[in-house]
Amino acid sequence: MENITKRFGKVVANDHINLELREGEILSLLGENGSGKTTLMNMLSGIYFPDEGQIYVHGRPVTIASPKDAFDNGIGIIHQHFKLVDVFTATENIVLGLEGEGKFDLKAAGAKIAEICARYGFDIKPDQKIYDMSVSQKQTVEIVKVLYRGADVLILDEPTAVLTPQETDKLFDIMRAMKKDGKSLIIITHKLHEVLDVSDRVVVLRKGEYIGDVATKDADQQSLTDMMVGRSVSLNIDRPLPKDPKPRLEVKNLTVYDELGVKRLDDVSFTANSGEILGIAGVAGSGQKELLESISGLYPIRSGSIVFHDPDSGQDRELVGMDPLDIRKAGVGMAFVPEDRLGMGLVGSMGMTGNMMLRSWRQGKGPFINRKKPEQLANDIWQELEVVTPSTAFPVRRMSGGNVQKVLVGREIAQEPAVLMTAYAVRGLDINTSYTIYNLLTREKMKGIAVVYVGEDLDVLLELCDRLVVLCGGQVSGVVDARTITKEEVGLLMTQHRKEGA
Amino acid sequence: MSTVERSGHEPFIRMSKRGEMLPAGKAWGIRVLGFFLSLVVSGVVIIAISGLNPAAVFATMATGAFGSAKTSWVTIRDAMTLLCIAVGLAPAFKMRFWNIGAEGQILVGGIATAACMIYLKALPAPLLMLVMILASMIAGGLWGFFPGLFKARWNTNETLFTLMMNYIAIQLTSFFVATWENPYGSNSVGIINMQKKQGWLPNLFSQGYNGDYGWNVVIVLLVTLVMYLYMNHSKHGYEIAVIGDSENTARYAGIRVNRAYVRTIVLSGAICGLAGFVAVSGASHTISTSTAGGRGFTAIIVAWLAQFNSVVMIIFSFLLVVLQKGAQAIASAYNLSQEVSQIMTGIILFFLLGSEFFVNYTIHFRGKKVAS
Structure with missing residues (x-):
């Protein structure tokens, strides 16, 4: 890619970027949110078209104006969110959308897929249905899909976000096997240790500009972070000892079922203490979402109890059976940063002010709404957390992911809660913003707030939290001390039941 | 800024989302422009199907709505x-x-x-x-x-x-x-x-x-x-x-x-x-x-x-x-069927909805430099 420039209005997303991908190498693309990684990859895969510059494949200038052009040039992208039909088999999904002459030979396709799987060591069966597969197997299907179409350049957009450490290791083995076979791979990830682990070379982007590339063997976490951020950043999460921990929220024997009657939480019990950060670890979909929504009154509870110990009055309150409004009216200070930021925590079409009102709209007498205080709060958060937005009226949907999260977390903390729950608070955020969030959470902890942190990055969970609750298939498979347990031990707890079941 | 020679196979026309919101004045300018364009197109359509002078037709419509x-x-x-x-x-x-x-x-x-x-x-x-x-x-x-x-x-x-x-x-x-x-x-x-x-x-x-x-x-x-x-x-x-x-x-x-x-x-x-x-x-x-x-x-x-x-x-x-009202007036004045008015309403609505596209997106033509 030569001199690639892409602008969105006045914003220059990519500024004269030169990127070279060699045959048979794994290249990491590193950069903060909004540094232009995704934009650059989207131009390679035909979703955007560059304003300036030229793309070459094997030295030939090419035009990539559609995803089909990308495939024709052997470029395939594996998106973070899978695009698979659940009720189809792996084979059917892989050949879906391919044009061919005459009758389609599904058997031949199946054989070719089996051959690809054997070559790189994929463990999927071609005639297995997607809904029977684990997340990692679905990802494998996506990779095979791209290979089947003859791609020799593969782009993986945050592939490890949904995987356990063990699954990640397996994926990296597969990537190395593909590299040996002469394929070129680009991996986008925020996790530096993975970058160091798997890639040969690292390219760093910052604010749309190409900063440089380094051979992975000459880099370490600190040097990469400094390149990315543009100044020296401390990579240590400050973890003071819990401050006067007392039970604040007690969950006992909680069991919930979803709409389809599937058990999502099975007899879950734990205590969240004031002045400490309680981490919730688990593979995605192990019941984390249901747990937090149950506590905040958004999920129907079959049985169990959730008791809140009010620090002001010293009284206990049973939260089961209350809806979010009841909980607020009862004076339970509960803040919740949900996983689905725009779909649950914020109103995408409104600006910062409108979103501040989500927590305060009921205040004040009379039928009319008070905009002054939320406007003030929006301005405070805008400045204090350095949110990038043209105004407090600019729709949050059009902000970048990190800024959206700052708005959400800022609002929740501003409520001065007694319990602060966060779900995947740093998902998709860059290092700098992530550390801002970690520091905010630690600050809240030191104020004596019970912080519940649902996370996916084990390294962070082990560095940030005081105790960990490990969930596996809706059950608690362990409550452990985050200061002493190892990553491998947690990884085993996360998958315990799956192993027993197999 | 150096001009990179494109190999000439850039798509002729492509569009992209505007990076920021248009100021309200500009957005309304686009809508008003769309409305006038729709009147022009309606005029052309009237000539094409009836041979009447569109100015007279518009005048009749105005009289039909605000004549007395x-x-x-x-x-x-x-x-x-x-x-x-x-x-x-x-x-x-x-x-x-x-x-x-x-x-x-x-x-x-x-x-x-x-x-x-x-x-x-x-x-x-x-x-x-x-x-x-x-x-x-x-x-x-x-x-x-x-x-x-x-x-x-x-x-x-x-x-x-x-x-x-x-x-x-x-x-x-x-x-x-x-x-x-x-x-x-x-x-x-x-x-x-x-x-x-x-x-x-x-x-x-x-x-x-x-x-x-x-x-x-x-x-x-x-x-x-x-x-x-x-x-x-x-x-x-x-x-x-x-x-x-x-x-x-x-x-x-x-x-x-x-x-x-x-x-x-x-x-x-x-x-x-x-x-x-x-x-x-x-x-x-x-x-x-x-x-x-x-x-x-x-x-x-x-x-x-x-x-x-x-x-x-x-x-x-x-x-x-x-x-x-205008359509009813031209229907009786020129013996046109009332469907003409429906055509005109359709044209005008088409242009008004179409202007929303231009409020949210910009168009780039081949070869033209995008202004920074």
Whole structure:
């Protein structure tokens, strides 16, 4: 890619970027949110078209104006969110959308897929249905899909976000096997240790500009972070000892079922203490979402109890059976940063002010709404957390992911809660913003707030939290001390039941 | 900045989303431009299919809508009725509750008004007026209540439900037309209270009836203003906006979504019922199955075009009514069929909706440098 420039209005997303991908190498693309990684990859895969510059494949200038052009040039992208039909088999999904002459030979396709799987060591069966597969197997299907179409350049957009450490290791083995076979791979990830682990070379982007590339063997976490951020950043999460921990929220024997009657939480019990950060670890979909929504009154509870110990009055309150409004009216200070930021925590079409009102709209007498205080709060958060937005009226949907999260977390903390729950608070955020969030959470902890942190990055969970609750298939498979347990031990707890079941 | 030679296979035309919001003035400039372009295209179409001078045709249309004081008042009156319905629909649609049932809500509001005129004509005029307004709003509100309740309780599809309620309202109207038939055998209600004009909305600026429609304007503009405040500055209005964006966010924020659904659709139906009052007491003084006359659907276009802003709806109600009146005028003046007006309405709406594209996207042509 030569001199690639892409602008969105006045914003220059990519500024004269030169990127070279060699045959048979794994290249990491590193950069903060909004540094232009995704934009650059989207131009390679035909979703955007560059304003300036030229793309070459094997030295030939090419035009990539559609995803089909990308495939024709052997470029395939594996998106973070899978695009698979659940009720189809792996084979059917892989050949879906391919044009061919005459009758389609599904058997031949199946054989070719089996051959690809054997070559790189994929463990999927071609005639297995997607809904029977684990997340990692679905990802494998996506990779095979791209290979089947003859791609020799593969782009993986945050592939490890949904995987356990063990699954990640397996994926990296597969990537190395593909590299040996002469394929070129680009991996986008925020996790530096993975970058160091798997890639040969690292390219760093910052604010749309190409900063440089380094051979992975000459880099370490600190040097990469400094390149990315543009100044020296401390990579240590400050973890003071819990401050006067007392039970604040007690969950006992909680069991919930979803709409389809599937058990999502099975007899879950734990205590969240004031002045400490309680981490919730688990593979995605192990019941984390249901747990937090149950506590905040958004999920129907079959049985169990959730008791809140009010620090002001010293009284206990049973939260089961209350809806979010009841909980607020009862004076339970509960803040919740949900996983689905725009779909649950914020109103995408409104600006910062409108979103501040989500927590305060009921205040004040009379039928009319008070905009002054939320406007003030929006301005405070805008400045204090350095949110990038043209105004407090600019729709949050059009902000970048990190800024959206700052708005959400800022609002929740501003409520001065007694319990602060966060779900995947740093998902998709860059290092700098992530550390801002970690520091905010630690600050809240030191104020004596019970912080519940649902996370996916084990390294962070082990560095940030005081105790960990490990969930596996809706059950608690362990409550452990985050200061002493190892990553491998947690990884085993996360998958315990799956192993027993197999 | 160096100019990189492209190998000439850049796509000829491509579009991209604007990086930031256009200033409001510019956005409205695009819309006004779109409107004028649509008039040009309409003119070309008129020449092509009829050979008439488009300037003369447009002049005839203007005369048809504003030719005399009387025609102007009729145009204003009809625009106000349409506005009233659109203002009523806006809260429901903003909440993403697809209220297709305005036709029925207007009709039941009209039936209630007519019933008051027939049975309560002994009441003093101001009291009768008040009773009619309340009755029409209760009837319309009731017509909204059932779909709202079913949606909240059993999550039924409100589009189908409100649509079906229209047919019930039409049958109900037929029933009352038969009951109140006057003169016997005419199969119509005729003009109600022809002699003493009880329950007729009087003139505002002069004595008598049907001279001006000032009261229609006052009532509807008052409702528009109140609804503007309700939607933009009240707690309920905020709830509606949040629910319309995301029901989950609403529940998260402690909004009782089901309650808000029922409350809002009842309000929506009540204002549409009030439009029935305006149509019967303020205009036709009779009731028939064509009292709503498709305006319950036209108003949906008005509400969406104005993006649920009650004040902007004033412009679009006038636009659509003027077009319709103008079309009737050219139909009779040039012996054209009324479908010409539908073509023109179609062209204008196409351009107006098309300008939204240009408000949100920019176009790049091949070879042209994008300005930094």
